[in-house]
Amino acid sequence: MNLSKKTFVYSAIISGTIVTLMIAYFLLMLPSLYVDHMKKSNFKTIKSIQENYINDGNYKNISSSNPAGTATIKIPATGNAVFISNKLISVKININDKEILKVIEKVRYYAAHREEIKNIDKKDFDFTSNTVIVFKDKLFKDNFPLTFEFLENDYKNIYTETSSKFNVVNDDTVIFESNVSDGSNYYTNYIAISIHKDDTILSVFTAMTPKIGEIRPIIIQSLPMIIATALLLILVSTILFSRKIVLPIEKLVNHAVFMKENSNMEIELMKIEGQDEIAVLGDTLNELYLKLNDNFKELEKKNNYLAEQNKRQEVFLRASSHQLKTPVAAALLLVEGMIDEIGKYKDVKAHLPKVKLQLKSMRKIIDDILNLNNSIEAIYKETININEIIDESLTYHEVQVKLKGLTVNVEKEINFTNINTDRKLIFKIIDNLINNAITYTPKEGNIKITLTQGALTIINYGAFIDSELLPHIFDPFVSSNNENRGHGLGLYIVAYYASLLNYQVEVKNIDAGVEVSVFFTNTKILRG
Structure with missing residues (x-):
């Protein structure tokens, strides 16, 4: 998966997680917050109704989310009259029954002695049972316990129709929908009319229309937590995603630094x-x-x-x-x-x-x-006659041989005369070996040169190499410690050119002198 797709997937995961959390919040937490908000709102409403009624003595300036279910009862300090008011009506009720007056007196008592409310007997205020006792066999009688007197007011019709429409459900049923307002709240009245077996059936239903203003405070109250949760989730996800992206880059940088310093x-x-x-x-x-x-x-x-x-x-x-x-x-x-x-x-x-x-x-x-x-x-290799190389080198050193009175014996194998090699380099090898033999052989001494199958051996009799020098005999400027000490380059040159031609050179002391051998088949140089 390339980086753009990976970024898209990570972003989709983060967005999906945030959306899921928000949906879960609105489904699980928001309703409870709404209920709590409505409880607090209703408490504020009843408090406001009570305060406004005390100040004005009427409902002109009082608004309620449920005007039909809201009412205020005023019980004067004395007398048998009770006043009931709401947005729709204002009525004076005269109480003619002793049982009801007893209940009214208890209300007056506990209202004046609020510290004793905790000891109140709730059965004394069970209006359901009291109503049954009071109104039993007295309904529609001359001695009805209550007398109603409707008071005049100028705000009886508080509802204004805002819209209406007919909804055809099927051929037999229509539903009339009417939307009204009391200035503060909106209500919808539904009237369903159906014809069933020549019978007309009507159903009426009234509901309060929800207001967006009711949920807005809940959302505003929840915004800090929603924003904090979203920011925290985005921050954590961004850190994880950035680490996921940055770690490989850091690895590349560290490896590049390692390679630079390696x-x-x-x-x-x-x-x-x-x-x-x-x-x-x-x-x-x-x-x-x-x-x-x-x-x-x-x-x-x-x-x-x-x-x-x-x-x-x-x-x-x-x-x-x-x-x-x-x-x-x-x-x-x-x-x-x-x-x-x-x-x-x-x-x-x-x-x-x-x-x-x-x-x-x-x-x-x-x-x-x-x-x-x-x-x-x-390096140019060709077929070289080793005998000619030996003779040529001896000719160059003829004067020195005669001056020292040396005897040089050459023994050659008839079947071995030619070798495939570089003429210049093989001449330098053989010439240096012969020159060393002449230099380090005592006067009137003997030198023996033997050419056999695949090897050339030169023995200078009467010479000797110190044992401590023998391991370093092929190093430059290393020479035997005698009167004929040279510059110490002869065997160094031999070893170097032999390595170029993959030859093996061996130097060792024998009973009568020093023996040097060149093997034309191996590459390793041996120190005898």
Whole structure:
């Protein structure tokens, strides 16, 4: 259910509840309030009638909701006369019966001694029984106990007809309706006339017409409670409804703050029930978070890649500068020997090609430096003859080998000569291993190079790596502590390029020296 429909449903529920309560109020409470109001109104009416009659002595200025049922009796302090007045008539009644006069005397007594009213015997004022006793066998006799004298007044006809109409009920019955007013109240007189089996039947009924003014005070009196109840209900319903709407929004805000402050890139999706617009917004934010997380991971991956490339370039620069030293040193030795015409170096023509070879080696390294921007994706694998790589590296280091009087033995497996790899990187790996072996092998020592199926092993006899250095042998600037201590980049460069080609490198001490192996099938680098 979308938000507009949900709002409509909540509003309908609130409106229905308010209407139900108001209907229940008008059906259950309003009648009782009306009854209570009419009782109070009638009490005020009789009080007003009594006060006005005392002041005026007549009904000219007195109004009553039921003029026909309202009357005032005046009992003089002495005598046997009683005056009765109402809106319709004013009459003087002379009492000729002793029994009735006794009752009148009791009324005079208790009226003068109101403090004794609480001790009154109600049977003395039972006019029903007294009437039977007084009027029994005396009706229409000369000694009738009462004498009536109608007094003159100018307000006998108090009713004015306001409207009338005939209502035809059926072919045999009509009802005449006449509306009259006494100036304060309205009455409706109904006369029903029917013909039934040639008989004429008449029914008369008189009713007071309700006035809207009678109920208006009740409504005005009830308005504060109605308004308070409606406001309370609306307030509570609005709070509940607003919380129902606001809570998911607060959840969205809190989750957004969490995602903003989250640095570990862990995504915890929101769970919002329903199918309204807020739920759709929550799902959209979840999708946005997932997409941003993927973008962040991709960006982090690229950053790591760039860091790796920067590291590779740094290593490449270090390796290249490290490798440049070898041909530079060899070329200098040859040139100095030829300049000083020392021994065999007098034969310039014989040694100049070697100088040229060292210069080519330097040019090759410089060309590699100029191509530093080559990324891992630029690795070009091809079928390489490992024997040629070994021979090429030994040729570059021929001068150093001869100067130290080293013996290099190369054992090659005939069936294993080719490998699918990047020529530049595999050359750097093998050349650094051979250079390390030459550097750390004692003078007139032996180096053994063995090429077997899937592995290259180089042993430099007479060398040894301290046990505390062996676990860190592939870290940069870590070198054996001896007189031929180098820059500590050889094995670091080997390990790095081996990782790019997914090769495994292993270094360990053996009984006669140090053994370094390169396995062309695994990716993990082992530290022996």
